[in-house]
Amino acid sequence: MHLIICESQAAQAKACAAIIAAQVLQKPSSVLGLATGDTPKAIYRELIALRQGGVLDFSQVRSFNLDEYVGLAPTHPQSYCFFMWEQFFASMGMRPEQVRVPSGIAADLEAECQQYEKDIAAAGGIDLQLLGLGHDGHIAFNEPGESFEKCTHVAALTEQTIQANSRNFGPDETVPQTALSMGIGSIMRARRIVLSAYGKAKAEIVAKAFLGPVTPWVPASILQFHPDCTIVLDAEAASAL
């Protein structure tokens, strides 16, 4: 595990973007694993700025997102597919055929999970996977106690995660309780992993995940065993290390 600690959140986002940019510059047809949540937003803004500056070209990149809520159509403003187009894909000039987000409205969700794994394999596997970190140590929607071997699956969200995600939904909207999520098994197969975390609220779980024992009860702790994983933190997220 490599650890990068940056002074500010802005520098932390720049550092993550630089790693992704370097990956794509070295291999323009890279297969990226992408994440949603608040954490990647600033990273995506940095990458968009690099593209606008003529430094970065994503026209040959393929991408696979970590997860999607069950029951939300890609046009639903709270869906992760909508988030990705709004925050990143459109501004990067990406075409629909370059990107894949699991479909939370597939008639057969199990079949969609299997197809997702096949699509990742057919693309040659993920070169670089970007991850955020949930407050309970979850990565994608792999909640505490989930087996380390799982591939893409239908995941039941914990009360804490539903609560945390409710901030993005209106008072009259129901927060989905299940999602399609790449499993720890799928994530660990990525050739490189970059986990990004910032802010005081993540300090305790960062210390638990990366200094504590490797256990399914802290899903991100498995990253200690990945051969090429970089944890990029700001000073606040690193404050309990």
Ligand code: GLP
């Ligand atoms: C959700 C997503 C995760 C993300 C996590 C943390 O549960 N499924 O992929 O890492 O939230 O979100 P945030 O970056 O907003 O703290």
